[in-house]
Amino acid sequence: MDEEQLKIMRHSCAHILAAAVTELYPGVKLGVGPVVDQGFYYDVLTPTPVTEEDLVKIEEKMHEIIAKATTFDREEIGLDQAIDFFRERHQDFKVELLKDLKEKGTTKISVEELADVGDRPDTASLYRTGEFVDLCRGPxxxxxxxxxxxxxxKLAGAYWRGRDGNPQMQRIYGVAFETEQQLEEYLVMLEEAKRRDHRKLGKEMGLYTFSELVGAGLPLWTPKGTLLRNILDDFVWQMRREYGYQKVTIPHITKKDLYETSGHWEKFKDDLFRITTREGHEFVMKPMNCPHHTQIFDCEKRSYRDLPQRYAETTMVYRDEQTGELSGLTRVRSITQDDAHVFCRETQVKEEAYKIWDIIERFYAAFGFELEVRLSTHDPANMKPYLGTVEQWDGYVAELKSWLEEKGLPYRMGLGEAAFYGPKLDFMAHDSLGREWQVATIQVDRNMPERFGLHCVNEHSEDERIVMIHAAIMGSIERFLAVLIEHTAGAFPAWLAPVQVRIATVSQDFVPFAEQLGTELVAAGLRAELDDSDEKVGKKIRAAAMAKVPWTIVIGSKEAEGGDFKINVFGQDEDLVVARDQLIATLLEATQRPS
Ligand SMILES: [Zn+2]
Ligand SMILES: [Zn+2]
Structure with missing residues (x-):
């Protein structure tokens, strides 16, 4: 089965799920049942809630239906007739979808998507599997x-159409594969992923929190979490500095005029947080940094000798995500980007892009991520979302393709995945569970410079249009941390761990010695903390393991009297034995950041 057939099979399975639920829960109202990664879901509103235990019963019913090899029969009927059909069956959500189809020509949710619809259909297609009939386009x-x-x-709560305030439904998730073995492998991976879930580990490790008072999707970073963010950010910054980047700082709000000029207003106005001032002016929270950075470039006349200008800034952006879409750190409303923009001449584009590429490769290698590149392009069949002509875009894409070929890297195409202003090289990281995450990006942009009239004065004293390259290494620090926590199961490399060394005393008698040792380690630049609680030492070691601290040094009488240190190393059975005068040098060497 290829990817497409798998999707069709998974989606068909969603129909069977809905059919089973309909039999088992008379009066159920059905939402939608799309395909997701490895499987499918169906949103249902049952008279009595479905429980985790019920899933087995539903599965059995599905097996019964599958055993009958019931056919999927397509039927095309008039929209009004379809509305009547579902209304008679009290399928209110289907009626709502059909009415949208009738009035707006689409069942999609966002206003942005509504703008693109073509002819409104006058019929709807229904699929019949035995007694069960669903509204669906197929196949x-x-x-x-x-x-x-x-x-x-699993079961989860879901708002109808993902909107807070809409009826709360239950989402039943399932996975489907071609063979039993594929399913088994997937379930093992799923168990492991559950164990590593960053929402669980992040909490246990005390990295961040959410507050009802502050609001959903707005993580608050604890001292440990902040330390972690800063270390990661500094790692990226040190590499950028080697390549001549400079830091800049911009306000988090702007007049909307900035985005009208950049084109973002047209594209993203529904995702923006807006602010009206007491004087009645409209401001917005920035959802990206590029337009602001253009204004720093443009604040003085630039000679070709001043180029490239490379601006880096790690800063938060804000997007009004729907409440139902928020999830842990992977989907938030305040996103920290390690953003950078290079303003350069046409002749410098490749060299600058390659420098960014270097940083990306060095950064991800430090964590053992395997990278794959996706060349995200325009869609020649639908140029509406993009600034510029097909011919221009074909040229832009060919340029990026030539780099990939020069580097001899395997890559895949992402048709229609480009930014509205230019094509992108998107870097996908494969984590230790084989899952794929979109992380870094390099985007070459000739539209934004055009819209903002950015140029330099060239050797012939003429104004020359410049090119802008957008580059993020981590992308979103929140998302990157979620990925990193799950990739490492929370056991960060020692150079990154917020606490590198914990000193655990066998009894209170050794606290003064331990305090002295702690002071020495901190003075040497190590992140050390002391556990001087009254607990037994075994318990202290377990607590350190729970917090994924790389090293725990146990202090008893032998150590206090000048004997070798016994260090409990996270994830290792054998203790590490180090002579007293070698301790600091050993730890410092083991906490070296990769370069
Ligand atoms: Zn279907
Ligand atoms: Zn940008």
Missing amino acids: HVQHAGQIGVFKLT
């Missing part, structure tokens, strides 16, 4: 017997 398998192996995995 599906021919009969239920073609569905592979599946399993219902």
Whole structure:
């Protein structure tokens, strides 16, 4: 089965799920049932809530339906007729979707998407599987017997259409694969992913918190979490500095005029947090930094000798994500970007892009991530979302392609995945569980300089249009940390760990010695802390392991009298034994940041 067939099979499985729920819960109102990564879900509103235990019962019913190899039969009927059909069956959500289809020509949610619809359809397609009928565009398998192996995995709450204030539904998730073995492997991975869930580990490690008073999607970073963010950011900054970047600082709000000029207003106005001043002016919280940075470039006349100008800034941006879409650190409303923009001449574009590329490779290698590149392009069949002509874009894409070929890197195409102002090289990191995450990006932009009239004065004293390169290494620090926590199961490399060394005393008698040692370690530049609680030393070591501290030094009488140190190393059975006068040198060497 190829990817497309798998999707069709998974989506068909969602129909079977809805059919089973309909049989088991008379009066159920059905939402939507799309395909997601490795599987599918269906949103349902049942008279009595579905419980985790019920999932087995639903699975059994699904097996019954599949065993009958019931066919999927398509039927095309008039929109009004379809509305009547679902209204009679009290399927209010389907009626709402059909009415949207009738009035707006789409069942999609956002206003932005509504702008792009073509002719409004006058019919709807229904799919019949046995008694069960669903509104759907298809395609599906021919009969239920073609569905592979599946399993219902979890239940979650979901607002109808993802909007806070809409009815709360239940989302039943399932996965489906071609073979039993694929399913087994996936379930093992899923168990491991659950154990590593950053929402659970991040809390145990005390890195961040959320407050009802502050609001959903707005993480608050504790001292430990902040330390971690700063160390990561500094790692990126030190590399950028080697390549001639300079730091800049911009305000977090702007007049909307800035985004009208950049084109962001047209594209993203629904995702912006807006502020009206007492004088009635409209401001917005910045959702990106590029337009602000253009104004720093443009604050004085630039000679070709001043180029490239390379601006870096790690700063928060704000996006009004829908409450239902928020999740841990992976989807938040305040996003910290390690952003940078290079303003350069056409002749400098490749060299500058390659420098960014170097930083990306060095950074991700330090964590053992494997990178894959996606060349994200325009969609020649639909140029509406993009600034510029197809011919221009074909040229832009060819340029990036030539770099990939020169470097001899395998890559895949991302049709229609470009930014509205230019194509991108998107870097996908593969984590230790084989999952893929979109992380760093290099974007070459000739539109923004055009819109803001950015130029330099060249050798012939003429104004020359410049090029802007957008570059983020971590992308969003929140998302990167979520990925890193799950990739390492919270056991960060020693150079990154917020606490590198914990000193655990065997009894209170050794606290003065331990305090003295702690002071020495901190003075040497190590992040050390003391556990001088009354707990037994075994418990202290377990607590340190829970917090994923790389080294725990146990202090008893032998150590206090000048004997060798016994260090409990996280994740290792054997203690490390180090002579007293070697301790600091050993730890410092082991906490060296990769370069
Ligand atoms: Zn369907
Ligand atoms: Zn940018």
